[in-house]
Structures are given as C-alpha cells and as structure tokens.
Amino acid sequence: MATQETKSLTLSEQDRSTQESGDVVIQVDDVHKFYQLGETKVHALRGVSTQIRRGEFVAIMGASGSGKSTFMNIVGCLDKPSSGHYLLEGADVSQLDKKKLAGIRNRRIGFVFQGFNLLARTTALENTELPTLYARIDKAERHRRAVDALKMVGLAERMDHFPSQLSGGQQQRVAIARALVNGPSILLADEPTGNLDSRTSVEVMEIFQSLNDKGLTIVLVTHEHDIAQFARRSLVFRDGKIRRDEPVQKRASAAEVLKTLPVLEE
Numbered sequence: 001m002a003t004q005e006t007k008s009l010t011l012s013e014q015d016r017s018t019q020e021s022g023d024v025v026i027q028v029d030d031v032h033k034f035y036q037l038g039e040t041k042v043h044a045l046r047g048v049s050t051q052i053r054r055g056e057f058v059a060i061m062g063a064s065g066s067g068k069s070t071f072m073n074i075v076g077c078l079d080k081p082s083s084g085h086y087l088l089e090g091a092d093v094s095q096l097d098k099k100k101l102a103g104i105r106n107r108r109i110g111f112v113f114q115g116f117n118l119l120a121r122t123t124a125l126e127n128t129e130l131p132t133l134y135a136r137i138d139k140a141e142r143h144r145r146a147v148d149a150l151k152m153v154g155l156a157e158r159m160d161h162f163p164s165q166l167s168g169g170q171q172q173r174v175a176i177a178r179a180l181v182n183g184p185s186i187l188l189a190d191e192p193t194g195n196l197d198s199r200t201s202v203e204v205m206e207i208f209q210s211l212n213d214k215g216l217t218i219v220l221v222t223h224e225h226d227i228a229q230f231a232r233r234s235l236v237f238r239d240g241k242i243r244r245d246e247p248v249q250k251r252a253s254a255a256e257v258l259k260t261l262p263v264l265e266e
C-alpha cells in the first residue's frame with residue numbers, strides 16, 4: 001500500500017517535470033483570425049492561446065471548419081494572426097513581412113500535407129533536396145543531407161525513383177524526408193494520412209513516432225481518432241477555439257499496431 005503510494009507520487013512528479021522542462025517552441029497568445037469573404041467577415045480563430053514545448057507530439061482535432069488549418073497556417077508562418085501574438089522559439093513572428101516569414105519557414109518548419117505535393121518529373125532525391133536550394137550550402141552537402149533524410153524515412157534505396165514509381169505511402173515518406181532536410185524545429189502535418197489506406201497510415205505514424213522519440217516536435221492535424229492516439233497530447237478545436245487540451249490516454253505504438261495488421265500486396 002505504502003509502496004504503491006510512493007510509486008504513484010513519483011510518477012506524477014515525473015509527469016509534471018516533463019511538462020515543465022523543455023523549452024517552449026510554440027507560444028500562441030489570444031490569436032484571432034478574420035477572413036474577408038466578399039461582404040462577410042469569417043471569424044476563423046476566436047482567441048486561441050496555447051504553448052507547445054520541444055519534443056511534444058500534438059494531435060489537433062475538430063470538425064471541418066473549426067479552425068485547424070487556419071491555426072496550422074499561422075503556426076507554420078504561412079499566414080499571420082489578425083490580432084494576438086505568436087512566438088516561435090521565443091521570437092515574436094506575428095507581424096513579420098512575407099519575406100522574413102518565408103525565411104523562417106524554410107529554416108525552421110517542415111510541412112507535410114495530405115496530397116504529398118511532390119514534383120512529378122523529379123526523383124525522390126531531388127524532391128528531398130529542394131528546400132536545401134535556399135540554404136547556402138554546396139551541392140555535395142545538399143546531396144548528403146537529402147540522402148540522410150531519405151534514410152530516416154527508410155527510403156534510401158528508392159532515391160532515384162520518380163513519384164509515379166512509388167506507392168502513396170512511399171510518396172508521403174519522400175514528403176516527410178523533404179520536410180526534414182533542413183533540420184527544422186517543428187514538423188507540421190495537416191491530415192498526412194488523409195489519402196492513405198489504414199496500414200500505410202500506421203506506417204507513416206510509425207515514422208512520426210520514431211522522429212518524435214528522437215526529440216522532434218510534431219503537430220499533426222487529423223480527424224481520425226485512431227491516428228490521434230499515436231500522439232502524446234490532443235487539442236480539440238470547435239468554432240475557432242480550443243475546447244479540449246489533454247494528454248493522450250493509452251497512447252498507441254504504431255510499431256506494435258503494425259504487427260497486428262495484414263500486409264497488402266502492392
């Protein structure tokens with residue numbers, strides 16, 4: 001009995017220190033976003049505040065139209081808040097001009113989208129290398145970084161393939177490699193498994209979990225509860241506000257789930 005009490009006390013202390021340790025990567029303070037749609041003004045975010053620390057893996061959930069993509073666009077420096085503040089690694093980026101935002105985006109943020117967005121006539125390696133073209137590094141170094149990124153997603157042996165020669169899951173892995181190639185502070189993924197079958201979705205989540213285990217901060221939008229179960233924390237949006245913010249209970253291991261799923265022939 002006494003032992004049990006000690007144990008649970010230790011655990012909760014550990015939990016608290018993980019919560020409190022680690023620096024804040026994303027800090028959003030009372031952010032509002034309006035879109036002007038002809039005559040009507042759409043209030044897409046209505047006072048969103050949250051913090052995300054280094055090493056977190058956050059799933060963003062909520063019905064269609066609840067503001068998830070708007071939030072991700074702001075966090076990813078693709079768009080600016082109408083009011084409120086966004087601090088990325090401690091620096092207020094809410095009012096930077098487009099050019100400065102683009103620079104920050106390229107160096108610090110990796111994006112993965114539902115539709116892969118690969119260039120069709122370009123190999124996996126060249127697709128992965130693309131974001132390095134803006135960095136001032138030589139060709140050999142660019143090549144080395146792209147190969148490393150493809151290795152991280154288990155695709156090094158397919159680097160000379162074109163997107164049409166790859167399965168959907170492999171294409172998404174190329175997109176993840178491309179997102180990682182500049183060594184970003186955060187990986188943002190908006191419905192990355194939306195176009196994939198269930199087994200392939202879990203394979204992609206296995207990659208995300210292994211990257212997160214190595215310390216990468218990940219924010220992922222999904223409407224699938226099963227996919228959110230692979231994250232460590234979930235934020236639920238409703239009507240432009242965060243309605244729930246809680247740790248994922250009974251977090252699933254993608255590697256374990258994969259053992260239970262049949263392998264389909266490609």
Ligand code: ADP
Binds near residue numbers: 036063064067069
């Ligand atoms: P979600 O990703 O959760 O489906 P969004 O962030 O895309 O939600 O949209 C939130 C609200 O803002 C919706 O009402 C949507 O119609 C509106 N909205 C999103 N983008 C634009 C835009 N570019 N112009 C006008 N309204 C928009």
Ligand code: MG
Binds near residue numbers: 068069070
């Ligand atoms: Mg969306």
